Amino acid sequence: MDAKARLRIGEVYILNICLAIEETCAGMYRYFAQLYADNPAAADLWTKTAQEEDNHAEQFSLACRLYGSGMKSLNADVQNVQKTLTNKGQGVCFYFTLPGTMKV
Numbered sequence: 404m405d406a407k408a409r410l411r412i413g414e415v416y417i418l419n420i421c422l423a424i425e426e427t428c429a430g431m432y433r434y435f436a437q438l439y440a441d442n443p444a445a446a447d448l449w450t451k452t453a454q455e456e457d458n459h460a461e462q463f464s465l466a467c468r469l470y471g472s473g474m475k476s477l478n479a480d481v482q483n484v485q486k487t488l489t490n491k492g493q494g495v496c497f498y499f500t501l502p503g504t505m506k507v
Contacts, residue, residue: 415470420484422463429456 410418432453439445 410470415467417484418463418467420487422460422467424484424487425456425460425463429453429460432456 430453432449436446436449436453439449
């Protein structure tokens with residue numbers, strides 16, 4: 404494989420942060436599914452949403468393992484991606500402390 408078709412280590416680091424974002428969101432959605440366990444339609448919605456995030460995380464995981472093989476570059480910078488992860492983490496803490504009601 405052509406070495407030019409691989410990502411730099413800093414870009415792979417960004418992919419790892421993206422993986423963490425997807426995993427964080429999946430955890431938040433699983434929490435919502437538990438929170439709304441008495442509402443099967445809502446719980447099912449959150450469970451399916453968590454599974455979609457799991458699929459996204461798996462895609463980032465594969466890209467990380469392959470060091471972006473076949474990818475030319477990323478159109479993101481590490482500061483913005485890291486900020487997104489931090490904000491998602493704060494959102495998870497916020498949602499974990501504010502149970503509510505949901506109608507589906």
